[in-house]
Amino acid sequence: MILVYGNGPYPECSGVHENDMGISTMTIRAALRRTTAVSALGLLLAACGGSPGTGGGTGAEGSGEGGDRAQVIGSWQDEFCPTVQPELAAERMSSSEFGFGPTYMPMGNARTPNTFDCEAEPIIKVPDARNDYKGYVAIAVYNGKEPARSGVEAYYRERLAKWTEYYEELEPGPQRTNREENDALTPFLDEAIEGPWEEGHAYAINAAGVYDGSAFAAIRTKDYALFVTVDYPMDREVRMARDASQSRERNGSTGFSEEEIESRRELPFTDEEIAEWTTGEYITTVYEAIEAKLES
Numbered sequence: 576m577i578l579v580y581g582n583g584p585y586p587e588c589s590g591v592h593e594n595d596m597g598i599s600t601m602t603i604r605a606a607l608r609r610t611t612a613v614s615a616l617g618l619l620l621a622a623c624g625g626s627p628g629t630g631g632g633t634g635a636e637g638s639g640e641g642g643d644r645a646q647v648i649g650s651w652q653d654e655f656c657p658t659v660q661p662e663l664a665a666e667r668m669s670s671s672e673f674g675f676g677p678t679y680m681p682m683g684n685a686r687t688p689n690t691f692d693c694e695a696e697p698i699i700k701v702p703d704a705r706n707d708y709k710g711y712v713a714i715a716v717y718n719g720k721e722p723a724r725s726g727v728e729a730y731y732r733e734r735l736a737k738w739t740e741y742y743e744e745l746e747p748g749p750q751r752t753n754r755e756e757n758d759a760l761t762p763f764l765d766e767a768i769e770g771p772w773e774e775g776h777a778y779a780i781n782a783a784g785v786y787d788g789s790a791f792a793a794i795r796t797k798d799y800a801l802f803v804t805v806d807y808p809m810d811r812e813v814r815m816a817r818d819a820s821q822s823r824e825r826n827g828s829t830g831f832s833e834e835e836i837e838s839r840r841e842l843p844f845t846d847e848e849i850a851e852w853t854t855g856e857y858i859t860t861v862y863e864a865i866e867a868k869l870e871s
Contacts, residue, residue, distance in 0.1 A: 644869055645727075645799040648716045649691055651868070655679050656693040658868050659714035659861050664805050667852055668710050669843045670697035680715075690715040699808070701841050708842065711787065711806035714861060716799065731774075731793060731800040738778055738791050753784030757817065764790070764850050770859060772796050777858075779850030782809035788846045790853035794862060801862055805853040807846060812839040 651658060656677040665673065676695030685692040692715030699708035717730055742760060745751040754760040759781035768775030775794035782788035787806040794801050816839040820830035837845075 643798060645716060647869060648799065648865065652679060652681075652691075654868075655691065655716075656695075656714075658864050659693050660864065661693055661695040661712040661714060663857060663860065664710070664712040664853070665695065665697035667844070667849065667857070668697050668699050668807065670699045670710065672698045672700075674698050674709055677712075685715055686713060690717045692716075699842065701843070704811070704841055706811075708808040710808060711804070713804050715802065717802075727795055727798060727800050728773075731795040734800075734802060735776055735778075735793055742780060749784070750786050753786055756821065757781065757783040759783035759786075759788070763847070764854065768792060768794060768854060768858065770794065770862070772862065775858070777850075777854035779846070779854065781846050782807060784809065784814065788850075790850040792854040792858035794858060801858070801865070803853060803858045803861060805849060805857070807844070807849045808842070810840050810842045812841045813837065815839070 648655070656679050661677045665671070674696035677693055678695065680686070680690075680692040680694055682691050686694070692713050694711075694713040694715075697710040697712065699710060701708065717734075739762070742754070742762075745754070745760070751760070762778045762780050764777055764779035766777055768777050772794045773796055775792070777790070777792045779790040780788055787808055789804060789806045792803045813836055816831060816836040820836060824830040
């Protein structure tokens with residue numbers, strides 16, 4: 576997900592999906608498959624009292640804030656996905672097609688409150704694999720009711736906290752069990768991101784069992800914050816090898832080495848490779864593309 580937070584239109588919609596910051600991507604994907612971009616816009620307009628063709632007041636002219644750049648980003652709408660380029664994430668995962676998207680998600684239908692997002696599901700085809708794999712990419716701009724400077728910083732910190740809390744507070748169940756057994760309950764990446772912005776931070780967690788891994792990068796400028804999430808699937812061959820190794824160990828035999836397990840990998844990337852790319856090259860590319868369009 577790429578998410579930008581700034582000063583906000585749609586205050587009457589600020590409570591929509593307010594508990595969704597930690598919602599699983601499996602839930603999001605299922606909802607998006609059932610909802611076309613047209614119906615999504617219709618739901619937004621119904622909730623917010625807008626009408627087609629108005630743009631919901633997301634542009635600078637309707638913001639009442641003059642030069643707020645987050646408002647300008649919100650006015651791009653159909654130009655937002657081409658600007659933030661989710662296809663780059665698909666290409667990095669060796670995908671050339673999408674299960675859905677790239678789709679612009681207006682505020683009220685986006686993943687978190689007061690955001691407008693670009694979301695997509697890359698389909699990853701692996702020769703001789705029994706089934707295709709699926710990833711998830713989202714790029715979004717957040718608009719709040721607070722003054723731009725204080726609101727941006729407050730939301731930036733809240734969003735970082737929500738990401739880690741989702742995994743820390745997983746209820747007992749299959750996902751928590753899988754993550755505990757595979758040392759994938761805490762981030763393997765937790766570090767600052769340096770660049771031409773006020774501050775930035777990155778997290779990444781491994782896939783485990785049938786549950787995706789996730790790379791999350793966040794940066795904050797003076798007047799907007801940008802969040803990028805790329806979710807990557809668990810390699811099925813690696814999972815089966817790891818399960819077999821754990822079974823052998825439980826029966827008193829020697830398990831497989833990590834090198835032996837990794838030799839079974841069929842995906843053309845590792846979790847660590849996608850995380851490094853997302854939190855380095857990709858977040859920087861998206862930021863530069865947004866800044867270039869703002870200046871054009």
